[in-house]
Amino acid sequence: MPSFKPPATFRQIRSLAQNWVGCLADLVYPPRCPGCGVATGSHAGFCPACWSRVRFIERPYCEVLGLPFSYDPGPGLLSAQAIADPPVFDRLRSAVLHEGAARGLVHALKYKDRTDLAAMMAGWMCRAGQPHLQACDGILPVPLHRTRMALRKFNQSAELARHLAEQSGRPFLPSTVVRVKRTVRQVGLSARAREDNVRAAFAISPGHEPDVWGKRLVLVDDVYTTGATVSSVSRVLKKAGAADVTVLTFAMAAAGPI
């Protein structure tokens, strides 16, 4: 049986419709640099000044904590921090340092509803997360509590995870982990208070145990700060039998190269 091929006119109409959607988006969100707000020619494009201030995290870095080294200690070497205090997850990877224009992107996605930025941000994360992303069985976001979700309407981590799943072709698991305890915002809390805040805050959603048992997973969040939240989720995943957990965040709030 011949496969259905849309006629040229249908394709033209669809492409026109897509352009229309693009035009409407331009009206709602005129193209502006997400870093500083100056007008730019295209969506999700930085102005040259902001672009030059984005610091991508490249090797050499600690293979466990993903922290950039200021010198090359040789392949496979770990940071003193990873040796002294091994994390619950298997490794952390972040695309950029949480500063300058990259910090602006995180803020725009989270607080200004700029979900149109998520695809580009996920593209950067996709590169940082290889080869673990390609080898994983599923991609999960750090979940929001349902009352906060209702207030904010979307979960920035889930937006990033959804685009990562699309771009990498790996399964998106948005409901595998749930936030069972309403926590206060982590911003402004000490490392210790952050840990206490998210303790026992997450659980595997009933019936979703097979998503986790024996699986290689990628856990997605927007920013890695002290790691309290992703550690708490990783603990739940490991306890439920996850074989391997890579934490992948867009930005890392590090003091700088170590």
Ligand SMILES: [Zn+2]
């Ligand atoms: Zn700019």
